[in-house]
Amino acid sequence: MSMLTMDQAVEEALFEEMERDSRVLTMGEGVVQAWARLRDNFGPKRVRNTPLSEGIIAGTAVGASAMGLRPVIDMLCAPFLLYAMEEIVNSAGKLRYLSGGQFSFPLVVIAGTGVAFSLGAQHSHNLEAWFAHAPGLKVVIPSSSAEAKGLLKAAIRDENPVLFFRDFLLGRTPGEVPEGEHLIPLGKAAVAREGQSATIVTYGRMVLTSLEAAATLAEQGLSVEVIDLRTIKPLDEETVLASVRKTGRLVVVHEASRSCGVGAEISATVAEKAFGALKAPILRLTGPDTPVPASPALEPFFAPAAPQIVQAVRQLVG
Amino acid sequence: MSMLTMDQAVEEALFEEMERDSRVLTMGEGVVQAWARLRDNFGPKRVRNTPLSEGIIAGTAVGASAMGLRPVIDMLCAPFLLYAMEEIVNSAGKLRYLSGGQFSFPLVVIAGTGVAFSLGAQHSHNLEAWFAHAPGLKVVIPSSSAEAKGLLKAAIRDENPVLFFRDFLLGRTPGEVPEGEHLIPLGKAAVAREGQSATIVTYGRMVLTSLEAAATLAEQGLSVEVIDLRTIKPLDEETVLASVRKTGRLVVVHEASRSCGVGAEISATVAEKAFGALKAPILRLTGPDTPVPASPALEPFFAPAAPQIVQAVRQLVG
Amino acid sequence: MSLSLPELLRRMLLIRTIEERLRALVRESKAPVTSPTTGQEAAALGVIDALSQDDLLLTNHRSMSHLLSRGADPRRLLAEIYGKRTGYCQGKSGFRHISIRELGVMLTSTVVGAELSMAPGVALALAMQDSSAIVACFFGDGASCEGVFHESLNLASLWDLPILFVCENNQWQWNVSRKEAQAAARISEFAAPHGIKSQTVDGMDLEAVREAAQAAVAYVRKERRPFLLESVTYRLRGHNSIDPQSYVGPEELAAQWARDPLHLLSQRLAQAGVVSDEARAQLQREVDAEVDRAFAFAQESPFPGPEELLADVYA
Amino acid sequence: MSLSLPELLRRMLLIRTIEERLRALVRESKAPVTSPTTGQEAAALGVIDALSQDDLLLTNHRSMSHLLSRGADPRRLLAEIYGKRTGYCQGKSGFRHISIRELGVMLTSTVVGAELSMAPGVALALAMQDSSAIVACFFGDGASCEGVFHESLNLASLWDLPILFVCENNQWQWNVSRKEAQAAARISEFAAPHGIKSQTVDGMDLEAVREAAQAAVAYVRKERRPFLLESVTYRLRGHNSIDPQSYVGPEELAAQWARDPLHLLSQRLAQAGVVSDEARAQLQREVDAEVDRAFAFAQESPFPGPEELLADVYA
């Protein structure tokens, strides 16, 4: 075990995979500075600064991955992905299918997510739901440095295009990370905390907020289960449904806006497949359907906070 | 009343609004040919063919609308919007908010949607859920020529950016359209058919498929209510909730892929706000989480069909 | 490939014959809609003839000339167009995005500009694998209106990528004339500011295209640097096989048909005594027979089964 | 605006003083992070001085010089940077996307390239309203790597839009050197293929920039055609106010500081006897006092209330 921030864990995962597999290369604006250790060890051919051109960065990853390379591109902030949607969604997500399986696209797109540092809506915009809605892509969002390492290593080894969202705040938060070969399979959620009377399904930084709420509820004598999805797509329905069948109550928590978000998908899945087990309405605590404000006075109100989660759970069991 | 295809109804709405308001102009690849009547009547300044550059088409609409013009841009097919996400989502959707309300963006983006004509996944991709998830935008999808006219006229008069999705098949289907001033307010759903034992919530072309299913069910003695959302965002929760409170059963139907689609949002909203009224699980019938195949042998299996809807409703009431 | 002039003529006849047959059949709804390359055969064939077998191609929605020039089997090609299981993409693609990996035809997209966004990655892989192969990226004049065209040129120049950018400037972007869409006089002029060499050639003259392409290919292969070749050609048919071209002036169209690359080549080979009119008539008969067989194969081939809807989404 | 040389010097002092103050305060966490325009004051001021009041501007994340040159109130500007209700955007923006409609500063986006995508629409509106005003679109060398730069140039040329494209080529794109990101020698060279006139000027020399800008503005206003002006300047500070610039060579940085536009102008005005050293010291004292008041206003201003989170999403 070593203590690493999520950003350090990402670099460690990249380092190990680049050492393991010479086909892995990284590209992006400033990756040479961000991942100096990679540049020093693997050289300029495999760690490439790019022009400020998100479209061609993603398109290049698509072309390179079809040829057998395993590119990892850093798009910095999720909203910058909007210049690369054509390449990620129309090309990487569809050309395997449209070609009758002639090509595969083992690439990873890293993008920063989360409401932080008064960045405002053009840097802070949680977009994971979009990539879950589009076909042919996988989506992961770690909630800790250890998850970041394990999920990124698994994403790099996956044969499909994977969106890897890195939370800005967690990026600077230290946490224990297993040394060496630490892999977390895509598509498997984790039970972050076991409980009996209600289930909280969440992911990314909201896992910490939810665990905080669960601790408070425990003091109040309420045992709550917290599920950390880890992978948004493919979704680990089994784990979610099993928990809800046990507790009968569900609160979904995420920072992204509400309409057509991941919370809607979780809620709808449960309302269809575990309806009989439900003892109460399914609640969603999410970011509002607004852009993210930059003012430090407004920013803290965007994401759900622990007290709201506590209140929501109490409302369900009340 | 006159019989018009949806495409003709769109042109009629544009004609009337351009006549009414000299600030309205249309831009896009081939609009001069697509809307020859507009070009003939309103001239080259207000009906502009553009370069094959979706990004700048959308960006130009953003800039022009902030200046008080009311641009309507035709992006042809929804997947081509992927070149314009930055302009639509980061600029049109966020710059009013980030500027503290200094600007508004009264623009309309028209895009073709739906699985049709063996076009394949790069022309056929239903993306309405994305724009519902992003802040600051409105989304409408008509299910008939009359709705197309009424919703487009209302969208052009709206002070906000509106995505207007035009179904390819309905585009060529004739239907009765009221002459002149026919407006359908954004944010209001329609009860396309009244019923007691179950509610089908749907939109766009799937309204026709759902009504077909409802007719079959009626013959079988089952009265089903069909709700035509018309506007995807802002969502008319009241109408949906009122219907489910009456029937106690809900099937959501759309052609778009399942994960994080509009159906998930409807289901989650009901599972939270009308849970007490639910007598059965909420079912979603949607397109699969796959790209759209071009083969005429596969294309018909993508969208939900009437028999599946019939079966789903019977399962709920069974 | 360096094919003989008679063989080059045969391929042009094959392309023309298949596309005109498709246009005839679509009117009787006996064929799917396609996007004819009629008029652009020389621009495609001249470049592809200058490539070697291990070079890679990217094309787009208007690919018939590229695919057949490269040696695609007309039977599997038509089967794909008909959406049949025996097609190169198992029927999933239809005509719009046909890629044929076994022939080095990579990653075809029908989204205009996508060929340009993917080409650098394909070339980067060749560079990192120390291959001597190069990438030929075929795109239209309309694609050069998409910003990603410039991003692609910049990256190719910056990273020394072996890409032959081939712009088939056919003067049309769907029903919009290039002049209405682009201020630039020549598309090749966009290369220089990015530090890329370029040339503009008469795309109706097969031998001129081939000569220019041979020089360009040699440059890209030797220098491992990009090059932009613009072929000035013309879309003699509509945007697709059911487009009546009502927006094209009849005089303009007539003038362009007078430049028909197939006619030009036939004439020249006849005059040079390389392929006599009789020999050409014989070639045409052989081609007709081959095309008959190909259409029969495509029409009689089985469709994919419904289970295919869910196949090949993920690897 | 055609300000007097002493007033131009005063504005440069004001910009420099505010930004250096912000850099000092951010270290004590008494100010938010910002992106200094230090080194680029002349490139901004020289152009904005050549504009008239009814002309419109688009800027980006590095806007301090543009906003203060245009006459923004330092108090409301700093209040916005601090996220206060009294800021130009009611605190919603922070420093990254400050637009000031009352000064004609439109639609500021922090997404690189967005200024270029929105400028044609602003200019189109002016054209359709038969206004004599023009649009000045300020962007960085990095923005010229985004494809939309070329889409913007093409449309502006094609539609005769009155846009003065102003590239502040400061040699850096965050921590990436321009040479590592762009093959082009000069960004102004991208104009010609689109049929647009251009000029490259020394962005450190206020009078040179102003002279070039006056000619460019006159051309755009009279011809109703776009023009591309490239100012060769340098980002003397980090990408943002906490960036140590560790990736910049010390000799290079020293050499560039020797070109400091504020120093150059002060020197020139002193030598010409227009603004003596004493007069400049006096100007500096006035500026310091103004800046003190502005920071006090910003720091003491109220924050927006929580209800503001949901305000101004829709019109």
Ligand SMILES: Cc1ncc(C[n+]2csc(CCOP(=O)(O)OP(=O)(O)O)c2C)c(N)n1
């Ligand atoms: C991004 C995008 N926009 C629009 C279309 C619709 N479309 C298909 S082909 C075409 C014209 C393309 O012109 P060009 O690039 O010159 O190729 P050509 O058809 O002339 O071969 C258009 C507008 C598309 N497929 N992709």
Ligand SMILES: Cc1ncc(C[n+]2csc(CCOP(=O)(O)OP(=O)(O)O)c2C)c(N)n1
């Ligand atoms: C589309 C996009 N990509 C990346 C960023 C992150 N970013 C902010 S400023 C910047 C550098 C911009 O360089 P340039 O355009 O030269 O402007 P400068 O900062 O030098 O003034 C980068 C990469 C962004 N804001 N938007």
Ligand SMILES: [Mg+2]
């Ligand atoms: Mg063309």
Ligand SMILES: [Mg+2]
């Ligand atoms: Mg710069």
